[in-house]
Structure formats: structure tokens, C-alpha cells
Amino acid sequence: MVKDSIGVIVGKTGTLEFKFLVSESTAVERGEYIKIWHETDGWVLAQVVSLISSSDNFSFEEAKNGKLPDRNEENIIGDVTVIGSRNKTGLLRAPTIPFSPGDKIYKADNKLICSVLGLYGKDMYIGLLDGTGIPVNLSVNSLVQKHCSILAKTGSGKSYTASVLLEELLDNKIPLLIIDPHSEYSSLKKEGSIDSESQKKYQISSKGYGSKIKVYTPANKAINQDADEVFRINGMNLSVRDIISIFPDNSTNTHVGILYEAVQKVRAEMESYSLDDVIFEVANNESKARWNVVNYLEEIRDTEILSPNPTSIEGLIEKGKASIIDFKGVPPNIQGMLVSHLCTSLFEARKLNKIPPMMLVIEEAHNFAPERGFSKTPSSEILRTIASEGRKFGLGLMVISQRPARIDKNILSQCGTQIIMKVTNPNDLKSISKGLEGVTSYVEEELKRLPPGIAMLVSNEVERPILIDVRTRKTKHGGESVDVVETNKKYKSTNINKVEQSPSSSEETVANPPPKRRPTRKSEKSNKGILKKFFGANK
Secondary structure, three states, X not given: OOOOOOEEEEOOOOOOEEEEEEOXXXXXXXXXXXXXXXXXXXXXXXXXXXXXXXXXXXXXHHHHOOOOOOHHHXXXXXXXXXXXXXOOOOOEEOOOOOOOOOOEEEEOOHHHHHHHHOOOOOOEEEEEEOOOOXXXXXXXXXXXXXXXXXXXXXXXXXXXXXXXXXXXXHHXXXXXXXXXXXXXXXXXXXXXXXXXXXXXXXXXXXXXXXXXXXXEEOOOOOOOOOOXXXXXXXXXXXXXXXXXXXXXXXXXXXXXXXXXXXXXXXXXXXXXXXXXXXXXXXXXXXXOOHHHHHHHHHHHXXXXXXXXXXXXXXXXXXXXXXXXXXXXXXXXXHHHHHHHHHHHHHHHHHHOOOOOOEEEEEEOHHHXXXXXXXXXXXXXXXXXXXXXXXXXXXXXXXXEEOOHHHEOHHHHXXXXXXXXXXXXXXXXXXHHHHHOOOOOHHHHHHHHHOOOOEXXXXXXXXXXXXXXXXXXXXXXXXXXXXXXXXXXXXXXXXXXXXXXXXXXXXXXXHHOOOOXXXXXXXXXXXXXXXXXXXXXXXX
């Protein structure tokens, strides 16, 4: 073997794949990028997709007798996939003439890797090309205009990776609206703690975005004390369509008919009406099914999400800032209605240029845009519309999910950037393979075995799927799993303290009785005054 060469091509060769004999066991690793000189195309980039070690002289009988193999007689064969080279016009092309057995293999240099793979982005630094020190950057325009999806099984780091992208978008002053079902993203406000090793490796420092982030709660601040403001939608003059979007899936045509009659009657009698007015008219309907409708409407009213003073879209979307809609304490059917309402309002506002170009982030997207046949939500249709038409108006969409098989395929297919972390469910893998270009059997196998922190990037900007070592967050991580053992210890000790501090005898309890409830009715004296006013005498 010549100096610096890590192997030579052996056996049958082609223009897209070949095998090579590795010079020594530690010369190359699976997934590493290599280069080969081609007589017509110059240096060609390729990737090692598998390595197999064998020894023709080491038999089963020798192994059975305890004899050790001679490492000098070991052969390591690598399978290679050819990526290609750039021609004079900058186009990527694979060789049209096969490589020759005996051609030498070398480790690829960073310049060739960047050139061939197209790692030219400068806006958003998301990590390092796995196994190298090459930074991977994405274009803000491409990410926002052509949408993005982040897919992974639970606990693989999808919310962490999403937060890395959100940090970069905030640094680039892109407005964000984040739908947050599990209170994970408010931690973007707080500065993270980065160890010296990570600072050196990724060349970053900790940072918080407290002044750029506002958390809204559709519930109330008693339930969600971390929220900055309450979020409300317009509760006046609701149409039948508005109200039906909140109805459960088991509502019937009879229910809709009763609601339609009530709304039409209220509209004819009043210029401005509230949900209470609609409830009153529904209750006056003669149908026995009216009480089911009244029950639905009262549940909506009791959430207090409707208000004559709603939160404005213009107030939610500001340049360089993020608004988080934290769904903590909000029922699932109300969540779907709110996402539908918000997305519709955003789409219309962007079409009329009332708000700046922005990115809409949907966490747990399979709940808000499920694949047809799994479930039905009021937000599905508008999310499909944003996915197919939003780029024309500067409304980007980022969908995040742990169940790729359950997300609407029309939405996933519109995502020009896909970031995929560890996925093991066969249905999810099948869904990813069908929906993405460039996903080979090698890629599928990689997805099953990705360690935490490593993601596969499939993008229009990058020529083929690549593995990324996602950089450390600048902000505090807010999606950690609960340590069950430690939490239970704290919970137990807290309860013990409460018991110790509670009254130890019945006398203490009697000495400090709870405050008496005040009567809600008027006193007898006031009743007599009313009787005298109407009847002229006390009764």
C-alpha cells in the first residue's frame, strides 16, 4: 500500500458502487467519507456504508481448540456508495466510466466534502457533520419558505433539536409562533449551562432569549403560573362554522341543525351576540337532543377561552420575537379548535401583509394534522393549506412529531428540510421511506441505530442524506424526562413535613375553625322592604 492510502478497489466495480480492501483495521470507519481519483472526473467523493472482516486461514476447528487468529491474515472489505464530483458548471454528477480494480482509496478532505455535499449555508449553524469538524449550516430562506419537519421516537431529542433551530431563527430575527402542548419551549427564555468541552467543540456560548419570548396560556394563570399573558379568541358573533369546529366528532346532523336554528334566530334579533345568547336559544328548542348541544356549548363557555377582548394576531407576531401558546390545562378538543383558529388567522394576515414573514411551529403535529383514517381534527385542513401554499406568502411551517406514520402525508411531502432522529417503529420507518427522496436501505438501518444527539438531515440544499452531530443548546433544556425515583423521594418528604406541621389534636382544630360561608340570599330585613314597596304592607 502506498503512503496515505487506506485501501485499494477489489473485485467487480461500477460507477455507483464498489468494494475495497482496507489497509489496516483502524484505517477507516463505517459511514466515513473517502475519495478516489477518476481518470475523467478527477477526485470523486464516496462513502463507506459497511465493513466486513474475514480470515480465510482461520477454521472452525482452530477456534474450537482455542487457537487465536493471526491478525496479519485478516481481510477487511468495505462496501462503498459513490456520491460524485462537481463539474466545471458546479453540477454534481457520478462517473460514467467504472473505477478500476487496484485504484487507491484515500480519506476525503473537508474541502471536497463541503463542495460535493453542498454544505454552503451560512445563516443557521445546527451542528457538525458526524465524524468530522465540518460545521453544518442551513439557509433561513430555504427552511422557512420550503417548510421543515423534525421526526423521532420519544426520548430521542426531537424537542431539543427543534429548540436549536428556534434559537437560530431568533438570532436571525424571524418571528415565531410555537404551539406547545407540553410546556417544553418556555425554557428558551433561560440561559443554559454549557460545559467547557462542548463550548470548544461546537464554538458556542450560553444565551437566553427572555426579552424576545412571551408565553400565552389559553387556560388561566392559576393553572399555568409561568405564562406571561392569557390568550383569548373573539367570542362575539360566532358563526355556526366557528362553533362546530369545537364540537366533538360524535355530534350528529341533529345537533348541527339545532345549533344552526339558534344562531340564525339570534342573528335576526340582535346585532351583536355572545355564546350565552346562543345557549339560551338552543335551550328553547323543542328537540330532545337540545340538551346535548347545551352541554357542549356550556363546556366551551366554561373554558373562558372566548372573550369580547381577544388577543390580536398582530400582537402575537413581532419581528425577532417568539410567542408560545402553552396548552397546559387545555382540553384536547379545545386545543384543536384553537390551532385551527390561529392558523386560519395567520394565513389570512400574511396574505394581506398585516404581519411579517414568519415560522409556525407545531409540536405533536400528529394530533393537529393526523393522516386520514386515524382521527379527525378541525385544524387538519388549514395546516394542509399552509403546507401547500404558505411559501408563496412567507408563512413557514415546522412540524414536530414522534409518530411520522400518523402525520398527514400531504404535509410531510411539502417539507423541504427533514431532520430525523432515532426511529424504530416499522410503520414510521416505512412512512419515512415513502415520503423522502434519497432514503436507501442503508439510511433506514442508520435511523434504527442513531445515538442521542445525532440526526439525519435530508434537505434540498444538501445533495444526499447526511448525519449531523447536533450542537449543544444555548438555552436551558425544558423537555427532560421526570426522574421518577428522585421525584417520589421529594414528594414523600414534602408530605411528611405537611403532616408534621398539621394540627395534632381536635382541640386545635376547634380553636381555629374554617371561616363560615356567607349567605348568598338577601337578609329578611331587605325582603320585608321589597314586599312593602310592592304590596304596601309587611307580610
